[in-house]
Amino acid sequence: xxxxxxxxxxxxxxxxxxxxxxxxxxxxxxxxxxxxxxxxxxxxxxxxxxxxxxxxxxxxxxxxxxxxxxxxxxxxxxxxxxxxxxxxxxxxxxxxxxxxxxxxxxxxxxxxxxxxxxxxxxxxxxxxxxxxxxxxxxxxxxxxxxxxxxxxxxxxxxxxxxxxxxxxxxxxxxxxxxxxxxxxxxxxxxxxxxxxxxxxxxxxxxxxxxxxxxxxxxxxxxxxxxxxxxxxxxxxxxxxxxxxxxxxxxxxxxxxxxxxxxxxxxxxxxxxxxxxxxxxxxxxxxxxxxxxxxxxxxxxxxxxxxxxxxxxxxxxxxx
Numbered sequence: 001x002x003x004x005x006x007x008x009x010x011x012x013x014x015x016x017x018x019x020x021x022x023x024x025x026x027x028x029x030x031x032x033x034x035x036x037x038x039x040x041x042x043x044x045x046x047x048x049x050x051x052x053x054x055x056x057x058x059x060x061x062x063x064x065x066x067x068x069x070x071x072x073x074x075x076x077x078x079x080x081x082x083x084x085x086x087x088x089x090x091x092x093x094x095x096x097x098x099x100x101x102x103x104x105x106x107x108x109x110x111x112x113x114x115x116x117x118x119x120x121x122x123x124x125x126x127x128x129x130x131x132x133x134x135x136x137x138x139x140x141x142x143x144x145x146x147x148x149x150x151x152x153x154x155x156x157x158x159x160x161x162x163x164x165x166x167x168x169x170x171x172x173x174x175x176x177x178x179x180x181x182x183x184x185x186x187x188x189x190x191x192x193x194x195x196x197x198x199x200x201x202x203x204x205x206x207x208x209x210x211x212x213x214x215x216x217x218x219x220x221x222x223x224x225x226x227x228x229x230x231x232x233x234x235x236x237x238x239x240x241x242x243x244x245x246x247x248x249x250x251x252x253x254x255x256x257x258x259x260x261x262x263x264x265x266x267x268x269x270x271x272x273x274x275x276x277x278x279x280x281x282x283x284x285x286x287x288x289x290x291x292x293x294x295x296x297x298x299x300x301x302x303x304x305x306x307x308x309x310x311x312x313x314x315x316x317x318x319x
Contacts, residue, residue, distance in 0.1 A: 004114050007039040007294050008106035009145060009285060010095045011138075012168070012248040012255055016217040017199060018183075019192045026137070026153045027183055028192075030199050032160070033138070035145040035285040036168060040095050040107055042070075044114040047086035051078075054086075059093035062104070069108035072135050077115045080131055085119065096172040096278055100249025102142065108135050109142030110294070129157075145294075146287025149203075162206060164284045166257045167264040169237070171271045172278040175227055175252040182250040185222040208243040211257075215244070223251045230254055233271070240267035 014032035021027055040059075047054070053074050055064050062068065074087055089111065095103030109132055116123045125143055132139035137153035149158040190198075202210050224231040230247060233254040237245035241263050242256030258264040264281045272279045285293070 010101040049086035052086035073108040073111035099253035145290030
């Protein structure tokens, strides 16, 4: 039985500015999305059961019902392409949940890409990005990945090139942060024009010094006030010689950027010493590498629809 395996890569935000609140309740933002090599692995099988969607899981627990973004992606693809085929999905979940790393959104994006391959629809990336925008604000980024400026709600993307000569340490303290709450409590300080000027200057004149001096995540103020541990984690990154440190998205993951693997691993040894926080040493991924690494076909003796041996959760339902 031929199956399709795709890696769903996490992201970090390099800066996050709130420009204005929109009439639809969302905020216009300005950020740089950066793919990193921490990933979930999803395996897909097109099944003969029309309209049947089945999902199973190993690793970090996540809901497997209709609130799962993988199911939403399946439903959007079926509706837009007027298909009624069945799909079985198995997720090996490694990206921490509720950490600002985009794991659920990445899973949804690779589901759209997998269905495009399995149903031979040959969609353009722009078509997949439009579908992705119906699922969530940051889902379109994960169609191409790499490095991109995100504007609007995060769905307006402009690919850019930045140096990839660093290592990254993620520290995930397991504190759940409501994205809706963080945005609702955040204060918009400088004007939109002032923030655009600062942001443009940072990335046109990119340097490690400029990142630390000027690049901000404006959600940190409200999140750190409620969860002061996160501020301490960020400050400690600098004590371990990170050239830049920040919260990603609305948190709660904190990352530090380091000039060498040795420095990142030395910092990791400190943050992981009591075992209560999950840590990952990662690399950034360019768009070209993102797409090259993502897809892999494989063969299993037993299909996903029939299940696998092992300890895992599973759900199935008709769309």
